[in-house]
Every structure is written in structure tokens, then in C-alpha cells.
Amino acid sequence: MIKKYKVVILGAGAGGISTASRLKNAGVKDILIIDYADKHAYQPAWPLVGSGDEKKKDTVKPMKKVIPNGIDYEQQKVKFIQPVERKVHLDNGEYVMYEYLVVALGIQLDFNKIEGLEETLGKNGVCTNYLYDYLDYTYKTLKQTNDGNIIVTKPKSVIKGGVSPENSIFTFDEFVHDKKKDKSHLILKTGRDTLFPVEKYRAYIEKHLNNKDIEYELNQELVKVDGKNQRATFKDLVALETYEVPFSMLLVTPPMSAPDVVKQSTLSDAEGWMDVNPNTLQHVRHLNVFGIGDCTNLPTVKMGAAVRKQVPILVKNLLSQMNNRPLTSHYDGSTACPVATEYGQAFIAEFGYDLKPKESMPINQGKTNPLLYQVKKRAIPFMYWHAMLKGKG
Structure with missing residues (x-):
């Protein structure tokens, strides 16, 4: 039996799960997430784990607890993608067909x-x-x-x-x-x-x-x-x-570098990255395919904060594509980079494609501050687990 879905999402990281949640909240049914992992990690906390200021066990949750109810999950590695045929081949020899594809495969550690x-x-x-x-x-x-x-x-x-x-x-x-x-x-x-x-x-x-x-x-x-x-x-x-x-x-x-499965597909640019429009996140050649996060060629610093800003743009544009409407939501490259300058002190660099500061708080975020450290250590992870992954915020 051939498996076919309205939307297939490759990758159960921040981008994949947040996108699935928002699509579900918008009323889209028949969604599948594909990823080989059985745990989901909040990786921005890992440098603090390595420095002794965070506990490793607090950075992960079982995948089944973060996958939204009503969304199918296939725990497999993606073997290769055929965008023309609208097929995703899996490590177990099976394949899945889709109407729309969201690629959120993250980045490859070399x-x-x-x-x-x-x-x-x-x-x-x-x-x-x-x-x-x-x-x-x-x-x-x-x-x-x-x-x-x-x-x-x-x-x-x-x-x-x-x-x-x-x-x-x-x-x-x-x-x-x-x-x-x-x-x-x-x-x-x-x-x-x-x-x-x-x-x-x-x-x-x-x-x-x-x-x-x-x-x-x-x-x-x-x-x-x-x-x-x-x-x-x-x-x-x-x-x-x-x-x-x-x-x-x-x-x-x-x-x-970009994941090999992206490099080896017609979805990639000359350097292997998922080739998307930097504003709409739609693939430049395959219009039923969208990309998000670290696997893409978006010219911004690869951070979870960038993904948080990209998700609502992608979902609005994907819904517009489904309904044959113009893609009017635009991503401006917004990202944020929290830097702990010591235990209890941090600053947060926030900017967009133009590489000019675009700070969202009513303080100078370039100046180290204990409040910004707590934002990094406590507020952002809380928002991640309880809002972003649930398609809110």
C-alpha cells in the first residue's frame, strides 16, 4: 500500500515540529513527520551543560511527547528525495508520497x-x-x-x-x-x-x-x-x-554542511543547501516544496531564534500556496544570538539580513545584563517547549 499525505515534513527538530503544530492549528489534516530520532533536544542549552550551568537531562524529551496529537510520525532516516515524482524514500526501503513537502532536516556535523x-x-x-x-x-x-x-x-x-x-x-x-x-x-x-x-x-x-x-x-x-x-x-x-x-x-x-540527502537532490543549490526564496521560504524551482532552518541557504546566522521567526512565515505561505493565493508573508532574516559573557551575565545580538541591530527589548541588548542571562537560560527554553513547539508565540 502506497502511503500518501497532504503534507510531509522531513525533520522533527524545532522547525519541523513547530510547522506541524501551526499547520494542524490552521486546520490542515493528513500530516506526516519523518525523522529517525526517538528524543527531541533543546540544543541551545548544550554549551551551558558543558560549562556546568545546566543539566543535560533537562535539555531532552521523548519525541512522542513533543509530536502533536493527530500527526503521524515515521521513525526512519530519509534515504533520498524525488521532488518531481513527489516521493520521499526511507531507509527501510519504503517510500512516502506527498502533495506538499517541508524540508527541516537541520545541518550535518562533519x-x-x-x-x-x-x-x-x-x-x-x-x-x-x-x-x-x-x-x-x-x-x-x-x-x-x-x-x-x-x-x-x-x-x-x-x-x-x-x-x-x-x-x-x-x-x-x-x-x-x-x-x-x-x-x-x-x-x-x-x-x-x-x-x-x-x-x-x-x-x-x-x-x-x-x-x-x-x-x-x-x-x-x-x-x-x-x-x-x-x-x-x-x-x-x-x-x-x-x-x-x-x-x-x-x-x-x-x-x-547541508545534509547529504539535500545535497544529492534537485532541491540543492550549488553548495548543497536547500535552495529557497529568502523571503517566502518557498523552493525556487519546486513550488510545492518549502524549506526552513539550518538546511536552507538563507543568508542569516543559523539559530533557533531564526527558526522561530521563519515558522509563521512558512506556514502562511504554504497555506497560500495550497489555496492558489499569492505568497505575501516575507521573512527579513531576523535572528537572535544570546551570548553568556560569564555565569549570570549575557547580551543578545538581534538583527536581520541587513546586519543592522534590530533589538526587540527596551534595553541595550549589546550590553551585558543579568536579565538577559535569565532570558537565555530560563525564558527562551520555557517558550520553546511550551509555546513554539505547540505552534504558538
């Missing part, structure tokens, strides 16, 4: 692109905050590191949770000084040519790094890890030379 990393991850002081099973090891290593270099990396590629490395380096610094472990030297190495794309917030990050005596270097890409000897190899992207740096702790943000 740990394998760094030589030696996969063999040593989770030991020898080599950590990451991008995998749930390794979060405890990050905090354990931080507590055990008493001297030497603590290096936090950020790749040149786009990443999800665009300010995760900054959250980590600042809270690591706070931990090191609180515990009087001043023999450790903190270093941020980023493959980017700037600390942040918006000048107001770039200057603020630079000021905090300098005030805290945290060393930072631009255009430095991690290319190899020798865990046994605790040495990291970086490539200077300007001089095109490689060099080694010893470490006691290495927190790796891996390179990231």
Missing part, C-alpha cells in the same frame, strides 16, 4: 573532515558540545584541567548555534578564574575573518575577550587532532601554512 578527531573524541581532553553523549565529558574535562591551553575552535563553515563557541570560551574563563585555576590559558581559534558579522556586537565580543585576556585568532582552521599527544594542528587560511599547538583541553566545533 567531524570526519578533521583528521584524527573521531578516534579521540571523548578522551584525551578532546571535547564537543554538539553531541548529547559527549556533554558530560566537556564539563568533566573542564573541572580536571589545571594548567596548559584550553582551546575552543570555530570553523570557517556556517554552523548551527552560531555563537556556541563564544558562550563556551566566556563561561570556561569564568570557571577557571572562580576555581583559581589561573595557570590555564584560554584561546579561541576561528576560521572566520571576523568575530561577528554585525559591527556593534563584534566590537562587544572583542572588548570582552580583551578584558578577560582571552587570546583569539582569526582565519585559523582546525585540520588535525593528535589526541594521544594532545596536539592540535591548525591551518592559517591567510598564510596557508599549518602549525601545531599543545592543549590540555580542546573544545571542537566541527565543520558543518
Whole structure:
């Protein structure tokens, strides 16, 4: 028997579930979500887990508790997509047909692109905050590191949770000084040519790094890890030379790219990303297909806050497409990047496609504030679980 649905949503992350909830609230029936996971995670909290200021168990819920009632869930990996035939092929050999498709597959973590990393991850002081099973090891290593270099990396590629490395380096610094472990030297190495794309917030990050005596270097890409000897190899992207740096702790943000299943379909652009109109979120060639979140080529920082702004735009436009009406809702690139500068203090960078501050609170969000830390740690997660995933807010 061929399975066919009005709307098929690929991915049960923030974008997929929020979209499903809003469509259901709008009266759309016959919706299927496809994802291989059995748990749903609030990943923006993971840097705080790695720094000891949040509990790992509080960041996940069983998938069955967040999938809206009345919406089907297929726990399978997507094998490939045929947009012309309107088919989604699954790992179990079956396929599903759709009238409308929403692609919310997130981003791919390319740990394998760094030589030696996969063999040593989770030991020898080599950590990451991008995998749930390794979060405890990050905090354990931080507590055990008493001297030497603590290096936090950020790749040149786009990443999800665009300010995760900054959250980590600042809270690591706070931990090191609180515990009087001043023999450790903190270093941020980023493959980017700037600390942040918006000048107001770039200057603020630079000021905090300098005030805290945290060393930072631009255009430095991690290319190899020798865990046994605790040495990291970086490539200077300007001089095109490689060099080694010893470490006691290495927190790796891996390179990231579009999911292979998107790259290998006619949905992708030249770089592999889901090719959507940046304002309507409709695919540029397949008009019954929409994309949301990290898998798309939207030119904005990939954050959960961006997805929150995209969901209502996508749903309104998808409903318009279903009813043969013009797509009038436009996304302006709005996103927000909360940065904890220490435990209990944060600022929130908020901006759109034009890379100009677009702050939504009646305070200067570029200035560190205990209120903004509580917004990051408490208010945003509460809104995420109880409003956004339910198609509200």
C-alpha cells in the first residue's frame, strides 16, 4: 500500500515540529513527520551543560511527547528525495508520497573532515558540545584541567548555534578564574575573518575577550587532532601554512554542511543547501516544496531564534500556496544570538539580513545584563517547549 499525505515534513527538530503544530492549528489534516530520532533536544542549552550551568537531562524529551496529537510520525532516516515524482524514500526501503513537502532536516556535523578527531573524541581532553553523549565529558574535562591551553575552535563553515563557541570560551574563563585555576590559558581559534558579522556586537565580543585576556585568532582552521599527544594542528587560511599547538583541553566545533540527502537532490543549490526564496521560504524551482532552518541557504546566522521567526512565515505561505493565493508573508532574516559573557551575565545580538541591530527589548541588548542571562537560560527554553513547539508565540 502506497502511503500518501497532504503534507510531509522531513525533520522533527524545532522547525519541523513547530510547522506541524501551526499547520494542524490552521486546520490542515493528513500530516506526516519523518525523522529517525526517538528524543527531541533543546540544543541551545548544550554549551551551558558543558560549562556546568545546566543539566543535560533537562535539555531532552521523548519525541512522542513533543509530536502533536493527530500527526503521524515515521521513525526512519530519509534515504533520498524525488521532488518531481513527489516521493520521499526511507531507509527501510519504503517510500512516502506527498502533495506538499517541508524540508527541516537541520545541518550535518562533519567531524570526519578533521583528521584524527573521531578516534579521540571523548578522551584525551578532546571535547564537543554538539553531541548529547559527549556533554558530560566537556564539563568533566573542564573541572580536571589545571594548567596548559584550553582551546575552543570555530570553523570557517556556517554552523548551527552560531555563537556556541563564544558562550563556551566566556563561561570556561569564568570557571577557571572562580576555581583559581589561573595557570590555564584560554584561546579561541576561528576560521572566520571576523568575530561577528554585525559591527556593534563584534566590537562587544572583542572588548570582552580583551578584558578577560582571552587570546583569539582569526582565519585559523582546525585540520588535525593528535589526541594521544594532545596536539592540535591548525591551518592559517591567510598564510596557508599549518602549525601545531599543545592543549590540555580542546573544545571542537566541527565543520558543518547541508545534509547529504539535500545535497544529492534537485532541491540543492550549488553548495548543497536547500535552495529557497529568502523571503517566502518557498523552493525556487519546486513550488510545492518549502524549506526552513539550518538546511536552507538563507543568508542569516543559523539559530533557533531564526527558526522561530521563519515558522509563521512558512506556514502562511504554504497555506497560500495550497489555496492558489499569492505568497505575501516575507521573512527579513531576523535572528537572535544570546551570548553568556560569564555565569549570570549575557547580551543578545538581534538583527536581520541587513546586519543592522534590530533589538526587540527596551534595553541595550549589546550590553551585558543579568536579565538577559535569565532570558537565555530560563525564558527562551520555557517558550520553546511550551509555546513554539505547540505552534504558538
